[in-house]
Amino acid sequence: MPVEPLSQKEVEDRLAELPGWSLDGDRLTRSYRLGSHFAATAMVVHIAQVQEELNHHSDLTLGYNTVSLSVHTHSAGGTVTEKDVELARRVEDLAPGHGAH
């Protein structure tokens, strides 16, 4: 998986296919709302499993019934790369199973 920084256009193109995700500074970000604190906590654990599998980690924030992610690629100088996009896609895939939106 290339760890070259994506161009502004490339980031915009990928965000077009990642509903709810946005670029905040140099990070991809998304917040999810869930039905309870336990549901949000369970989603955090699931995301952590995926992040370990990918060896790619976001800043994860657990709220009362929210899960927020903020991610960029440290080894690419804190820029957005395909690794960040892959993580975002994987989280989008698992979110519905947690009732997250």
Ligand SMILES: C[C@H](O)[C@H](O)[C@H]1CNC2=NC(N)=NC(=O)C2=N1
């Ligand atoms: C040694 C380990 O493979 C690296 O530190 C991994 C871990 N998780 C990571 N996560 C993110 N977001 N960026 C990285 O460059 C990164 N590198």
